[in-house]
Amino acid sequence: MFSQEKFGIREAISLITIVIITKIYFTSPALLIKFTGTAAWYVTLISALTAIVGFTFVYLLLRRYPGKNLIEIFEVVWGRSLGSIFSGLLSLWFIAESCIFLREFTEVLRVYELPLSPTSFIILIFVVGIGVLIFLGLEAIVRFSKLAFPIFILGFIVVLVLSSLNFNIHHLYPVFGYGITKSIFHGLIRSSVYGEVIILAVFYHSLQGVKYIGKSCYSAIVLSGILNSVSILAYLMTFPYFTAPRIISLMYEMTKLIDYGRFFQRLDPIFFFIWNVGSFITVATLFYTGISIYCMIFRIQNIKPILVPSLIILYSGAMLPQDATVIITGYVQASREYSWIVYYFLPLITLIVSKFKGNKGEYSKK
Template sequence: MKKKTVFGNWEAGAIISNLICAKVFLDSPRLAVETAGTAAWIFTIYIAILAIIGFTVIQRLYKPYEGKDLLDIAELAAGNIGRVFVGLVIILCLGWSTTAYMRLFSENMKLISLTTSPLSFVELFYMVCLVVGAYLGMEALSRLHAFAVIIIAAGFLLIMLGVVNYIDLGNLLPILGNGAEKIFIKGASKVSAFFEILVLFLLAPFLKKYQNFRATGYWSLGLSAVFLLISSFVFSSVFPYPSSLERTIPIFHIARLIKLGRFFQRVESLFLFIWAASSLLYISVTFYFILFTFQKTFQLDYYKPLIIPFAIIIMSVSFIPSDFTEIIGYEVNLFRNWAWIVAFVMPVLLLILARLRKKKPAR
């Protein structure tokens, strides 16, 4: 039907890492602090390890299904119904994260710089990128990631380096923060921070080889764990525990502190560059995968006619929540508590089902 786009580990790793790490610019450091108090960094390591374990299980099971994405596997496991069901679940989840992130990023943008612009105006910018990205397709998006993510990462590290004077390791004490129970038992569901690894299972056909799939998964999980760790570490060491909970946009508050002599002060607006870039990439990729999944679920020939309607739906839905805290509430308390089921449990179940189905006819 169409020439298959194939790209390398580097691009795929960049996409997944950016997807997972984009939340650093929203509220991920604060969430870590909310769950674990002063032990936010331990908590981050913990959920990263959980995610890597989860991925290891999935990756093992994935081996016979080289080059197949989750929808193919769902079809193998439960036929057409399975595919449609899984497709709808994925569309719902990705749709939610796209709308939520679009709204959150736009709201934050309004907080930071465009205070008097209407929300729809800010979201229009996101819309343009999202539509253009979807039109040009995965190849262009992946290539853009290949170098944009490096720049974003470098900018992020620069911010972290800029506040090195303000880091007070004393703020990481008491070492266990809110207590082991809260971190390790209640915090486990926060592994949903790595929910975006789901996209990797959709990326599988683009990566072709199983080795690439595995390498990309580990690399991107590892890298994003490092970045999440850096962010929560710096955030919780710069802002002492109870006050850190107040900060709406943690990284923005960190960037505000940067001061190099009299000349370089308040460079937080420069931070806006990497922040906006990261969010634009996030939204374009998730949007593309909504279309991709929809196309595949309903076995359509083309996805391009869907772009405009879907974009309009996403934008309209993002206007539904009445205020900022409401959408944060949905995102944090609902989505980020349960998304791990979709990202980790669902693939495992599907893979096991698919295996069972495969074995039966053989006997």
């Protein structure tokens, strides 16, 4: 069995929350505001609710097969070959997500801070860092998340509180944005934003049981839903619906606007710290999950032998997109809108099939 280190609920919540909410530092909120206007702040709550429903399928599946992770369940329900295809899809998706995220981070970094550094250089440095973290293992990633989480949240809150100077609550009207139908539609399909909770189902053996996974995942979705909603609310109150969609990183621009007189301004470093730490954890987690699933499919006991080739894939994958526009309006958008198929739909049909087949985990049989 692929070796999986142990961690607790707090670590799990920290990890998943960071992975989910790091997206708000990039282009996703601007795109959401573009489609839903002033309603964006509660559309993300609709997404969170949808994600809770979506994850419930995964949770029911895990409860049906106690002691087995999602990859093992795929194999039990679908058989080795078909199960591997399902798991392979999940693995590919996580690797693709990490490549997209890494490239998005690089592009935004180049826009705002490192315009002269070549894309390949930034990606390479990041990949090396991720390589070190992955080499140290899942436990290192999770412990690092737990360590970074309070600073991450504190930095996030500080930026929001200090930005309140520029808030105008009237910018939240008309209250229904581009219409209820559009809001619900985008709320449903963008539930993919919270889809990374499935990571804990992959690392089932690291937690102490299905109840702990449920508790961690539901808590992470609720927490990140609130944080996402609050941050989009802040963005909308600072940048009205007609200017927000034009801005690459709303959080960064909001931080740049903090100005409390001559001695208290230019707080971008706070932003950069939490931004970089969050991105680092997110890409490392997504990529680690992707290659872990690969290891589980092919019964590879240790991730280390395939680490270097995998990192080359991450580097190459991140280098593939031609430009920032392709990344922002193409890949990122597609990832936010279609990930639910992989994250929730695959477990759902697996659950349905397992009900029809009537097979259950060993523990349940007893």
